[in-house]
Amino acid sequence: CIVHTGRTLLRTTTTTIKMRSCVLSVLLLNVYYTCVSSLYFHIGETEKKCFIEEIPDETMIIGNYRTQLYDKQKEEYLPATQGLGMFVEVKDPDEKVILSRQYGSEGRFTFTSHTPGEHRICLHSNSSKFALFAGGMLRVHLDIQVGEHTNNYAEIAAKDKLTELQLRVRQLVEQVDQIQKEQNYQRYREERFRQTSESTNQRVLWWSIVQTLILVAIGFWQMKHLKSFFEAKKLV
Amino acid sequence: MTSIATLPSAKMCSYHGTIRLFVQVLWAHLLCGWASGSELTFELPDNAKQCFYEDITVGTKCTLEFQVVTGGHYDVDCRLEDVDGTVLYKEMKKQYDSFTFTAAKNGTYKFCFSNEFSTFTHKTVYFDFQVGEDPPLFPNENRVTALTQMESACVSIHEALKSVIDYQTHFRLREGQGRSRAEDLNTRVAFWSIGEAFILLVVSISQVVLLRSFFSDRKTTMTRVGS
Numbered sequence: 001c002i003v004h005t006g007r008t009l010l011r012t013t014t015t016t017i018k019m020r021s022c023v024l025s026v027l028l029l030n031v032y033y034t035c036v037s038s039l040y041f042h043i044g045e046t047e048k049k050c051f052i053e054e055i056p057d058e059t060m061i062i063g064n065y066r067t068q069l070y071d072k073q074k075e076e077y078l079p080a081t082q083g084l085g086m087f088v089e090v091k092d093p094d095e096k097v098i099l100s101r102q103y104g105s106e107g108r109f110t111f112t113s114h115t116p117g118e119h120r121i122c123l124h125s126n127s128s129k130f131a132l133f134a135g136g137m138l139r140v141h142l143d144i145q146v147g148e149h150t151n152n153y154a155e156i157a158a159k160d161k162l163t164e165l166q167l168r169v170r171q172l173v174e175q176v177d178q179i180q181k182e183q184n185y186q187r188y189r190e191e192r193f194r195q196t197s198e199s200t201n202q203r204v205l206w207w208s209i210v211q212t213l214i215l216v217a218i219g220f221w222q223m224k225h226l227k228s229f230f231e232a233k234k235l236v
Numbered sequence: 237m238t239s240i241a242t243l244p245s246a247k248m249c250s251y252h253g254t255i256r257l258f259v260q261v262l263w264a265h266l267l268c269g270w271a272s273g274s275e276l277t278f279e280l281p282d283n284a285k286q287c288f289y290e291d292i293t294v295g296t297k298c299t300l301e302f303q304v305v306t307g308g309h310y311d312v313d314c315r316l317e318d319v320d321g322t323v324l325y326k327e328m329k330k331q332y333d334s335f336t337f338t339a340a341k342n343g344t345y346k347f348c349f350s351n352e353f354s355t356f357t358h359k360t361v362y363f364d365f366q367v368g369e370d371p372p373l374f375p376n377e378n379r380v381t382a383l384t385q386m387e388s389a390c391v392s393i394h395e396a397l398k399s400v401i402d403y404q405t406h407f408r409l410r411e412g413q414g415r416s417r418a419e420d421l422n423t424r425v426a427f428w429s430i431g432e433a434f435i436l437l438v439v440s441i442s443q444v445v446l447l448r449s450f451f452s453d454r455k456t457t458m459t460r461v462g463s
Contacts, residue, residue: 038272038290038291039272039274039288039289039290039365040288040289040290041286041287041288041289042287049278050278050279051276051277051278052277052278052279052360053277054277054408054412142274142276143272143274144274144275144276146275153373164374164387165384165386165387165390167373167374168373168387168390168391168394169390171373171394172390172393172394172397175394175397175398175401176397178401179397179400179401179404182401182404182408183404186404186407186408186411189408189411189412189415190411192415193411193414193415193418196415196418196419196422197418199422200418200421200422200425203422203425203426203429204425204429207425207426207429207430207433210429210433211429211432211433211436214433214436214437215436218436218437218440221440222440222443222444225444226444226447229448229451230451233451235451
């Protein structure tokens with residue numbers, strides 16, 4: 001009885017609803033971010049796990065992780081204790097560190113790329129107490145969102161007050177933006193590939209000529225030298 | 237004009253509205269939690285095995301797609317096991333593959349990539365594990381309610397763009413493979429050309445020196461014979 005008949009509602013009613021929806025969204029967003037995507041893997045105590053993201057420039061990446069530690073008494077994985085944190089390091093394609101921070105047992109890291117290329121995201125644990133691990137493994141739930149997937153459409157709709165159709169179109173615009181950036185990056189990569197191929201072509205040509213010249217020169221030198229040697233020895 | 241008529245029911249409307257909005261938002265977040273897709277590129281050192289786990293509910297359609305980006309012969313062993321350890325998919329030394337299955341049981345599914353057959357090449361592997369379908373943009377929408385023409389056009393454009401992005405990713409990976417081979421070839425050509433030129437010089441000079449050494453021995457015998 002509300003949505004499409006905006007004009008017929010009293011102003012106070014619509015504002016209350018919008019405020020409440022904003023509050024609810026924010027509350028649930030917080031809940032959501034603690035329940036991270038369920039893909040997980042195991043990591044040893046001193047082990048460093050690296051993930052590579054090849055992205056165009058001006059692309060945002062949001063990473064969420066959650067750790068669990070194996071409890072021997074209860075024989076199951078429980079959320080990790082306070083002392084255990086993860087050290088997150090992000091390097092850009094030129095090996096420059098763009099993010100290097102320590103987070104708690106649960107964390108969320110964000111960065112935006114400024115150069116296109118392979119970015120490395122490395123995680124390793126920094127257990128302050130060795131006994132925590134005791135030869136066991138740490139379970140890490142990880143979720144990395146790139147580009148258009150980082151947008152939270154519920155938030156955008158609430159903030160810019162968009163209708164359903166406007167929100168859909170907004171999503172399409174974001175997607176097309178991402179495609180455009182990727183195509184740009186593709187052009188830059190193809191240029192590099194072409195340069196490498198042309199360099200190989202040049203090198204093959206140059207070195208073939210040089211080697212042929214060396215061969216011919218050496219041949220002449222050998223004959224000349226041997227001729228003078230044999231003449232000196234009075235064999236010729 | 238109609239605002240006066242709705243005045244008594246406005247309060248009721250607002251209460252219903254809040255509840256409805258709450259349910260919508262909650263549903264959106266629950267859906268986001270259940271249907272997920274993980275796309276990662278990670279490094280696999282030589283003689284190493286890396287496993288990933290995911291909790292899946294019964295009846296969910298899942299797709300695992302992987303591709304080796306760099307390293308050696310661009311191949312890796314892949315193995316997908318279900319809750320009880322039954323092997324659903326097992327391939328050795330594959331470069332690229334895609335496997336779709338529907339979860340028959342509730343629980344943790346495991347998939348592993350192994351580079352144990354390789355002695356010194358590191359591999360970089362890309363995988364995309366889709367669980368269920370992507371949640372719709374609006375939680376109150378389901379397949380039964382009709383969308384307007386504009387909305388259904390938007391939905392079909394969205395699906396088409398998703399597949400464009402998917403193709404772009406695959407193209408980028410293949411191009412990355414080609415580019416790393418070209419760069420490899422470039423350094424190899426330079427290295428071997430210099431090496432060959434050097435070997436050529438060394439061999440030809442040593443030939444001449446060796447030949448000279450043969451004739452300098454015979455010289456004494458020849459002169460003795462001559463005199």
